[in-house]
Amino acid sequence: MFIIRLLSGPGNFIDKLAVILGFLLIGVFSIIIHELSHGYVAFLNGDMTAKIAGRFSWNPKVHFEIKGIILLLLVGFGWAKPVPINTMNFKNYKKGMLTVSLAGVTANFLLATILALVLFLSAKIFYLTSINNVFQQFFLVFLYTLLTVGIKINLMLVLFNILPVYPLDGYNVLNTLFPRNNLFQQFMIKYGMIILLIIIGLGFLGRIIGVPWLDIFGSFSDLLTDMIEKIVTEGLKI
Secondary structure (H helix, E strand, O other): OHHHHHHOOOOOHHHHHHHHHHHHHHHHHHHHHHHHHHHHHHHHOOOOHHHHOOOOOOOHHHHOOHHHHHHHHHHOOOOOOOOOOOHHHOOOHHHHHHHHHHHHHHHHHHHHHHHHHHHHHHHHHHHHOOOOOHHHHHHHHHHHHHHHHHHHHHHHHHHHHOOOOOOOHHHHHHHHOOOOOOHHHHHHHHHHHHHHHHHHHHHHHHHHHOOHHHOHHHHHHHHHHHHHHHHHHHHOOO
8 A cells, every 4th residue: 555655664753744744735736736737728628617517626625536535545646536528618629638638647747847856956955954853854754755755646647647548538538539439439438447447456466476567556656766766866966
């Protein structure tokens, strides 16, 4: 479980509390910005459905469902309730579908890039600052969690959502390139959720039996850990 792996590292109660709060805050924020991006780009394409439904909001209650929260805790990324979109309102159907489908992952990638830049520029603060009290300790661990876990969550959201499996964004992008009611669409609508469950299940199985390549999200997470360490290392040099 992702949250357990986060808490299994070194640190006292203050550190653990800061990690939990940082993880939940950046996780919820990243998923909300993903959904808001879908709704806003749909609005730019002529569809006001999300706006009318009240989904132009930063209130987590508006966006989240229990399945997405559970997935966030299990694997480090989750999903919110899909933003309602009426493609009939698009000024240009194909352009609307492509831009709306790519809006969420683009927002997550940009957010991850910003967080990585901030981490690079502030690396010395985290590693060279002497801690004098518990409040300073909490703040530094909390901020470090926001940056490092934020990079991971947002890039994991990109990887997850670009999978060409219904109902993910990658499916919508690919399906838009095909004629309507094509065989790919029919197959994915019928079996897409099953395929997703198999992919996630294989990840857990791979970790249990010691075959890490079965866990594509876990393997990607390990690569991101190495990348974050390199960002910090380079940041300490400036």
